[in-house]
Amino acid sequence: MTLRRIGIVAWHVFKESVRDRVLYAIGAFALLLVAASVVIGQITAGQDLKIIKDLGLATIELAGVLMTVFIGVGLVAREIERRSIYSLLAKPLPRWEFVVGKYIGLVLTILVNVAAMTAALYVMLAWVAWTSPENVRLSWDAPALDPRLLVAVVLIQGELALLTAVAVFFSTFSSSGLWSVVFTLGLFVAGLESDDLRHFSDIVNASPLVTHVVAGIGWIVPAFSAFSDRKNDFVHGIAVPRGYVLDTLTYGVTYAVVAVGAATALFSRREFK
Amino acid sequence: MTGRLTAAVTLAGALAGLGLSAAVLHARDTRYPTPPATERLLYLRSGRVADRVMLSFDALAADVYWIRVIQHYGRDATSNRTTGRFELLEPLLDLTTTLDPHFRIAYRFGAVFLASPPGHQIGNGPGRPDEAIALLEKGLRNNPGDWIYPYDAGFINYFYTGNYAEAARWFERAAAMPGAPPWIAPIAAECRLGSGDRNGARHLLEYLETSEEDYIRKAAKRGLQQIEALDEIDQWQAAVERYFAARHVYPFGWQELAGRYPEDPAGVRYVYNQKTHTVSLDGKSPLMPLPDSLTHAVAKAVVK
Amino acid sequence: MTAIVHADRLTKDFFTGFWRPRPYRALDALSFEIPPGGVFGLLGPNGAGKTTTLKLITDLLRPTSGRAEVLGRPAGDVDARRRLGFLPEHPTFYDHLTAEELLAYFGGLFGYTGEDRRRRVTRVLDLVGLDEARKRPIRQYSKGMVQRVGLAQALINDPELVILDEPMSGLDPLGRREVREIILALRDEGRTVLFSSHILSDAEMLCSRVGILSKGQLVASGSVNDLTASGGRGWEIVVGDLPAAAAERIGRRARRLTRIADGRYTVDLAPDVRPEPVIAELAAAGATLVSVTPLRTTLEDVFVARVGARPAAPKAPEPVGSAR
Numbered sequence: 003m004t005l006r007r008i009g010i011v012a013w014h015v016f017k018e019s020v021r022d023r024v025l026y027a028i029g030a031f032a033l034l035l036v037a038a039s040v041v042i043g044q045i046t047a048g049q050d051l052k053i054i055k056d057l058g059l060a061t062i063e064l065a066g067v068l069m070t071v072f073i074g075v076g077l078v079a080r081e082i083e084r085r086s087i088y089s090l091l092a093k094p095l096p097r098w099e100f101v102v103g104k105y106i107g108l109v110l111t112i113l114v115n116v117a118a119m120t121a122a123l124y125v126m127l128a129w130v131a132w133t134s135p136e137n138v139r140l141s142w143d144a145p146a147l148d149p150r151l152l153v154a155v156v157l158i159q160g161e162l163a164l165l166t167a168v169a170v171f172f173s174t175f176s177s178s179g180l181w182s183v184v185f186t187l188g189l190f191v192a193g194l195e196s197d198d199l200r201h202f203s204d205i206v207n208a209s210p211l212v213t214h215v216v217a218g219i220g221w222i223v224p225a226f227s228a229f230s231d232r233k234n235d236f237v238h239g240i241a242v243p244r245g246y247v248l249d250t251l252t253y254g255v256t257y258a259v260v261a262v263g264a265a266t267a268l269f270s271r272r273e274f275k
Numbered sequence: 276m277t278g279r280l281t282a283a284v285t286l287a288g289a290l291a292g293l294g295l296s297a298a299v300l301h302a303r304d305t306r307y308p309t310p311p312a313t314e315r316l317l318y319l320r321s322g323r324v325a326d327r328v329m330l331s332f333d334a335l336a337a338d339v340y341w342i343r344v345i346q347h348y349g350r351d352a353t354s355n356r357t358t359g360r361f362e363l364l365e366p367l368l369d370l371t372t373t374l375d376p377h378f379r380i381a382y383r384f385g386a387v388f389l390a391s392p393p394g395h396q397i398g399n400g401p402g403r404p405d406e407a408i409a410l411l412e413k414g415l416r417n418n419p420g421d422w423i424y425p426y427d428a429g430f431i432n433y434f435y436t437g438n439y440a441e442a443a444r445w446f447e448r449a450a451a452m453p454g455a456p457p458w459i460a461p462i463a464a465e466c467r468l469g470s471g472d473r474n475g476a477r478h479l480l481e482y483l484e485t486s487e488e489d490y491i492r493k494a495a496k497r498g499l500q501q502i503e504a505l506d507e508i509d510q511w512q513a514a515v516e517r518y519f520a521a522r523h524v525y526p527f528g529w530q531e532l533a534g535r536y537p538e539d540p541a542g543v544r545y546v547y548n549q550k551t552h553t554v555s556l557d558g559k560s561p562l563m564p565l566p567d568s569l570t571h572a573v574a575k576a577v578v579k
Numbered sequence: 580m581t582a583i584v585h586a587d588r589l590t591k592d593f594f595t596g597f598w599r600p601r602p603y604r605a606l607d608a609l610s611f612e613i614p615p616g617g618v619f620g621l622l623g624p625n626g627a628g629k630t631t632t633l634k635l636i637t638d639l640l641r642p643t644s645g646r647a648e649v650l651g652r653p654a655g656d657v658d659a660r661r662r663l664g665f666l667p668e669h670p671t672f673y674d675h676l677t678a679e680e681l682l683a684y685f686g687g688l689f690g691y692t693g694e695d696r697r698r699r700v701t702r703v704l705d706l707v708g709l710d711e712a713r714k715r716p717i718r719q720y721s722k723g724m725v726q727r728v729g730l731a732q733a734l735i736n737d738p739e740l741v742i743l744d745e746p747m748s749g750l751d752p753l754g755r756r757e758v759r760e761i762i763l764a765l766r767d768e769g770r771t772v773l774f775s776s777h778i779l780s781d782a783e784m785l786c787s788r789v790g791i792l793s794k795g796q797l798v799a800s801g802s803v804n805d806l807t808a809s810g811g812r813g814w815e816i817v818v819g820d821l822p823a824a825a826a827e828r829i830g831r832r833a834r835r836l837t838r839i840a841d842g843r844y845t846v847d848l849a850p851d852v853r854p855e856p857v858i859a860e861l862a863a864a865g866a867t868l869v870s871v872t873p874l875r876t877t878l879e880d881v882f883v884a885r886v887g888a889r890p891a892a893p894k895a896p897e898p899v900g901s902a903r
Contacts, residue, residue: 003690010687018675084671089732092637092665092742093688094657221297228300249303256299260292267285274639275593 007095008103015107019073020114027065031119034061035126051130051146055237058123059154063230066116066162067190073111074169075182077104078269082177088274098266105170105262109163116162120155144239153247154236160254161229165190167261168224174269192219193226224257337375343367344381348388352399361401364388368410372417382414383427390435404435422452426459429466439470447479457486461494468502477502500540501562511537511545511554525552581651582612583740583771584619584636588645591631591795605631607795608645613773613788615739618766620782621775622878623792624886629775630668632792633744636773637665650740661689664733668744670725674718678709678728681717682735689736703731706764708757723754730761741765743774747781759785783878791885798885806881812874814848816858818866825864829857843869 038057078101081087091097124147131139131146144150168189172182192199199220202213228250235242344367351360368385372378386407391400408428415424429445432438446463449455460483467476476498483495514533518526526532529547536544543560547553556563589609594600606628613619621629634640636647638655647654650662672681682700691699704710707727712720717728726746733741746762747755762785765772776782782789783803790800799806813834820842830836835847846861848854854871862868 006690007688010684014673014684018673085667085669086671086673088637088639088667089665089670089672089685089729091639092660092663092667093685094660095688096657221300222293224296225300228303243307246303246307249299249306253296253299253303256292257296260289260296263292264285264289267281267288271281273641274634 004096004099008099008106011095011100011103012105012107012110015077015104016110016114019108019111027069027115027119031061031065031122035123051127051134051144054123054126054130055151058126059151059158059233059237062116062119062123062155063158063161065119066112066158067165069115070108070112070162070165071169071183071186071190074108074166075173075176075179075186077108077170078173078265079177079179079182082274085274091274097270097272101170101174101266101269102262105166105265108166108170112162112166113159116155116159120152123151144237148236148239150236150239150242153242154233157229157233157247157250160251161226164224164226164229164254164258164261167258167265171261171265171268174265175272189224190226193224194230195227196220196223196225197227197231199223224261225253228253337371337378337381340367340371340374341378341381344371344385344388348400352391364401365403365406365410369413372410372413376417379414379418379421379423382410382424386411386427386431390431392435404431407431407435420453422449422455422459425449425452426455429463433462433466439466440472442466443470443472443475457488457491461491461498464495464498468498468505473502473505497562501565504539504541504556504560504562505565507537507539508545508554508556511547515547515552515554519552525549581615582648583615583650584611584613584773585648586611586632586636586645587647589632589635589642589647590644591628591635591640592643605795606635606642609792609795609797610645611790611797611800613771615771616766616769617787618762618772618774618785620786620789621773621792622777622779622782622789622882623775624777626794627792628795629777629792630744631795633665633742633773633775637663637742661736662738663740663742664736664738666726666729666733666741666743666746668748670729672717672725672728672732675716677714677716678704678720678731679713681728682731685732686735691735699735699737703734706734707731707761722749723751726750726754726758730758734765739770741770741772743772745776746774747776747778755781779878779882789878791882793886799881803878807876807878812876813850813852814854815870815872815874816846816848816854816861817843817869817872818846818861819843819869821861821864821866825861825866829860829864832857842866847874 035054035058038054081090090100127146134146139146165186169182169186172185176182176185197220200217202208202216202220208216232242232246344364347363347367348361351364364385368381368389371381372385375381388400389410390402390404390407392402393399408431411424411428411431415421415428418424425445426449429442429449432442432445443463443466446459446466450457450459450463460479464476464479464483467473467479480495480498480502483491484499486492486495511532515526518532526547527549529536529545532547538544539556539560539562541561543557543562546555546557548555556565586609589606590604591606592602592604595603609628609632621632623629631640635642636649636654638660649656650659652659673684676684679700682703683696686696686699701710704713707730709724709727709731712724717725720728726749730743730746733743743762746758750758759781762772762774772785774785786803788800788802789806791798817839821844822842826836826838826844830844830846832848832852833846834849835845837845837847839845844866846857848857858868858871
C-alpha cells in the first residue's frame, strides 16, 4: 500500500509537471544545438564533434538544473501556499510518503526531459557524422554516436536527482520561493566547487584553521562536481571504470536519502496555520 | 517521543548520513584517483569563441579565467609534476585578455608568470619569455596609448632574456609614448650600453642632460661619464697592446706606459693590473659599477 | 458508546513576532465530546478558534497541551483518517485536474482501484450534483462548484465522520440550501457531521448539538434543545380588525402591545400567560387572527448572551442541561 500511495503522488507530480515542459525542452534544446553547430562550423575545423558533445552535455545539464530548481522548490511549498495540502493530508497518506512521492515524481519528470534532450543530441550527432567527410571522421577520437556518452548522461541524471533532493528539502520548510531558489542554487554552485574546497590548501596559502574549515565545508556540501569531473573522458572516448560510475551514483543516492530524509523529518513536524 | 528528542535524533541521523556520504565519496576518490593530466582539459581554447559565448558577461568571465590563471600558475609552481606544466597558462591568459582586452593586470602579471624560468629561486615558472612578449604585444595592440606594455616588454627582455638591444628598443618606445614617466629613457640608455651600443647611449644621454628634472640630468651626466670611462679604458687597453706589440713585454705600470697616472672622468685613477695586463676602473670610483657588468646602476640611481 | 470526537483540555498557543516571540493563546483548555450520529455545530465569531479546533482534530496543527481523539484514535492516526472526510475552509484543489481526476487521485490514496473506484467517484459526483461538469478542469468552476467538489472529496471514502469548515461560506442561497440538504442526508445515513459556522440560522436548522467558542474558550455546549429551552419567552399574537378600545383593554394583560396599522396589532404575552383565553377575548372583540407564534430563546440569544459576556478568568464551560 505504501508503494502504491507513493506511486500515486509521484504520478500526480509527473502529470502536473511534465505536460508542457517536454515539448519546450526539446524544442529549445534542438534549436540551441542547431544554432551552435552552425556557429561552430564557421570557427573551428574538424573540432565540431567534440564541441557539439560538450555543448550538448552542458545544455542538458543546465536545462536540467533550471527545471529541477524552479519546479523543485515549489513542489511542496506551492501546495502549502495554495492550501491544497489541507484536503490531501486529511487522507490516509502518511506525511513521509507525501514527501517521497513528490521527490520521485519530480525525478521522473526530469528523467523524461533528459531522455528527450539526449535523443535530440544523438540525432544532431548522427547528422554531423553523416555530413562529415571520411578524413574528418577518422580524426575523431571517439565515434559520433558513442554509447559511452550515455554514461555521461546517466551521471548527469544522478546529479540532477541529487539536486532535486536538495530542492525538495528547501521546499518543505521554506515558504518563500525566492529564498529556496537562492539557497538551492547556492548549494549547487558550492557543490560544483566542492573539489576545490576540499583541496583548498593547493590553491590558497591560508592558515590551517581556515583550510580545515573550508575543506570541511567541501566534504559536507553535496559534491556536484563529482558527477562532472570525468565528463571530458566520455567525450574523448577514454575508458572510465565502471566502479567509478557506480561509486559516484552511490554517493548521489546516499546523499539524496539524507536530504529527503531530513525533508521528511521537517515536514512531519510541520504545522499549517 | 517528545519533540526535542525527535529533533535530536533527526539531526544526529542527518549528520551520520552526511558522514556516510562523504565516506562514499572519499572511497571513490581513493579507488579511482583522477590522474592529473586528464584533470585539466581547457574547454574554450579560442578567445574569440569565448567572447561570443559569454554574451554580455565577458568581463565577468575574464575575471573567472584570471582566477584560474592564478590557480594554475600557483598550483604548478608549487607542485612536483614534470609533464604538462603550465600547459594551460598561455591559453588561459589569451582567453582572459580576449574577453577583457583592457585587463591590465592579466597582461602584466601574466607576462611575468610566463617568463619566470623554472627553478625554485625565482618563480619556478614555464620560462617562456617569447610568449610573455607576445602577450604584452597584444596588450599594446588593444591599448595603443598605454606605455606600460612596451615598458614591461623591455623589462622582460632586460630581466629574463638578457637581450639588451631588444630591451632598449622597447624602453625607447615606451619612453616616447604620451604620459610615460621621464625615468624610462635613462633605463633605455643603460640597455643600449649593456648591448654595446655606446653611441646610441651617448646620444640618448646627451638629450637627457637637457631634462627639466634634476635627478635625470645628474643620472645622464654620470652615464656619459661612464661611457667616457669605457671609451678611455678601451683606448688605454689598446695602448697596452701596442706597447706589447712593439717591445714584446707588457708595461710594468702607468709610468712606463704613459708617464703619468690617468684619471677617469670622476677624478679617480684607473687601475692597471700587472698580472692580467688589463685596465679597469678603481673599485672606489664613483662611476662604479659600469653597465657592462650587468648590474642596474643607472636604474638604481634614478629610481632613488 | 464511545464519542466520535473527544477533546481533552486542548490548548493551542501561537507565537507571534520574530525577535522575541510572544505566545498568543488561540484555544484555552477546550474540552468537549461529540457523540456518534447527528450534526454537531462548532459556532463562534470569526477568530474564536473554530478553524484552529478543526485543524487540531485533523492533525494539521499540534496542540500545545491537551489532546484530541478521533474515532477512538489519537488525532492524526492514519486509520482514523481512513474513516473521516474533511472539507477545509476556502478549499483549493489542483486547477488543471477535472473533478473526476481529482476524485480518482484521492480515491487511489484510499486504495480504491478500477471499477470500484469509478463507481464511488460517480456516486459522489451525483450526490453533490457535479455529474455534468465532471470532465471540465476545476479552474473553470464557479465558487459554488468548487465547494461541491470539496464536499465530494470529503465523502469519497464513505466516512463515518464528516468534518466541514464553514461549508456555506461564499455560496448563494441556492447553494446553501443544497449543502444543508446534503448534510441532513448524511445525518440520515447515520454519519456524524461536524461543521463550523458563524451563521447561526444554519446551525439552528441543522444541528442537534452545538459548541459555542469565544476567544478560544468554550462558552456553551450541549444539545440545541437544552440550550434554547431556558424559558419559553412567551407568545406573540398578531391580529387585525381590532377596535382600539378592545385593544387597550386586552393590552393591559399583555407584556407589550404594538399597533402596526389601523386595526392591526401585535400582542406580546409574558410566558406565564396562556394565549388561549386572550385569543378568545380578541376573537370576541371582533378581531381576525393573523398569527400566533411561540417566542423561544433562539440560538442567537444564547450566543449573544454567552459571547457578549466577557469571562474574567478561564473557567470550565457550563453545559446547559445534560450535555453528556
